[in-house]
Amino acid sequence: MKFVVSSTDLLSHLQAISRVISNKSTLPILDNFLFDLKDGKLVLTASDLEVTMVTSLDLENSEGEGIIALPSRILLETLKKFPEQPLNFDINMENFAVDIVTEKGKFSVVGQNGEDFPELPELDADKSSNLQVPVDLLQVGINKTLFATADDELRPVMNGILVELSQESMTFVASDSHKLVRYRRLDAKTEFEASFILPKKPAGLLKNVLPKESGDVVVEFDDKNAFFTLPNYKLVCRLVEGNYPSYNAVIPQDNPYKVIIDRSEFHNTLGRVSIFSNQASNLVKLKMSNNELTVSAQDIDFSISAYERISCQYEGDEMEIGFKSGFLADILDNLNSSDVILELSDPSRAGILLPFENGENEEELMLLMPMMINV
Structure with missing residues (x-):
């Protein structure tokens, strides 16, 4: 499997998803980025089991296809030191040896079998809902409320942003029991009534990538997971389970x-x-x-x-x-x-x-x- 990619393009995409990777991971494979090459498209994935982030690059020059996990720390640190230049990846899919060849040198690492990387969860079709939200609306909703979320191990529902959907509005709520923020948009409505609690970590990841995007975000969720599909990124996260306190009462x-x-x-x-x-x-x-x-x-x-x-x-x-x-x-x-x-x-x-x-x-x-x- 071979492909050529711009060093700065690869670095910017990997940096955006690298925030997902946890230092306390119990699965060694999660210290890696997943590279999936198919039909001239390179799909990059990072995960900590709770949150997964996916992005992709269209390649002009590639040969073969396959899936491999590559060490995130070595890749990021090396790419940061490169000036803008094409990088030639030459991957042996039998022993997962990887040569990154530049105009002046060669860097060799060993990856792992990409098949061992956790698969994305699937939404329960009977319980799922979906909607489209403008990128800037979701960005403002998260920016306005993220600072007010709690760090409370005893009440995990307070550690996220409550998103309420109704025929009248879309409402974002966060509280740490000292302060509370309610941000409501009257121009985002749904035919159904639903709500979910978006955890702090994926909310922070969305806050970082939304300014780079334009258009609409497709939001799909059931009672356990949510999928946020952007033009260049996809974020999947496990939702906080439980009922948010009745905030209007306070x-x-x-x-x-x-x-x-x-x-x-x-x-x-x-x-x-x-x-x-x-x-x-x-x-x-x-x-x-x-x-x-x-x-x-x-x-x-x-x-x-x-x-x-x-x-x-x-x-x-x-x-x-x-x-x-x-x-x-x-x-x-x-x-x-x-x-x-x-x-x-x-x-x-x-x-x-x-x-x-x-x-x-x-x-x-x-x-x-x-x-x-x-x-």
């Missing part, structure tokens, strides 16, 4: 206190003041009074404190609430609007942050649980 509906504030000014002030907060709690206090927001923090142990006032739109009773500064900064980072609305009911209930202006066909809501203020 969103306060009646919030009489509303602050409208410049997002970047708020974010910059928070960044300066939070340096003076207690390192263990990261508590910052927000005090609202007539058209003014005071952000303050202190660390009694080191006798440091800071406060800064910002102009805002606020008419109502004076109120003070505490938040963890890192979580609040994360939320402000992920709101794109120039002004944000902070909705509050009382210091013991969650605060809601909304963009002052939603994009067309989108609704965005971010929620943050308060911290107790020690008076």
Whole structure:
């Protein structure tokens, strides 16, 4: 089996799928990339059993066909050192010896039998659903919610993004029980109602490859697996099993206190003041009074404190609430609007942050649980 491939083309495709490969794999074959040559097309696969990613290259020059697993670390490290040039792969399918021949040299490795590589799961036809989603819509949905997923071994359902499909909208939800994000698109609808929980790792992989793609993503899923088929990549992952908590129940509906504030000014002030907060709690206090927001923090142990006032739109009773500064900064980072609305009911209930202006066909809501203020 022989083929010629561009070194930079091969490297870019392998790098994109290499993030799948786990350092803690129990199957040695999974430390390899799977090369499958057939009809002048080279299909490349990486897997950790839970997540599998596939991409392909059209070759102008190839001979024979076959399937072989090649060591990922050696391949990636070698390809990174090559300038752009054609690489001639000469593979002996009897002993899996591989010669990579360049204009000036030869690099030899030994692969493994590609037949030992795990096969892709198959969807249950009776339980499967499918839809087409624009690439940019899926990309925004993941970008808006991935930061709010949890790392909770006891509640694995919180470690992914809930994707809900209905006749009205497509909704992305993530929460780590401190913060919650709900991003809804009214221009993505399905004839059926369904939902699945996309784990954090494949969501991160999609976040990396979606900007390289255009057009639509074909999403197919059943109760165990999901397939995301893009023009140049295919990602298959095992879904998180279980029921996502009823997130709408924790969103306060009646919030009489509303602050409208410049997002970047708020974010910059928070960044300066939070340096003076207690390192263990990261508590910052927000005090609202007539058209003014005071952000303050202190660390009694080191006798440091800071406060800064910002102009805002606020008419109502004076109120003070505490938040963890890192979580609040994360939320402000992920709101794109120039002004944000902070909705509050009382210091013991969650605060809601909304963009002052939603994009067309989108609704965005971010929620943050308060911290107790020690008076």
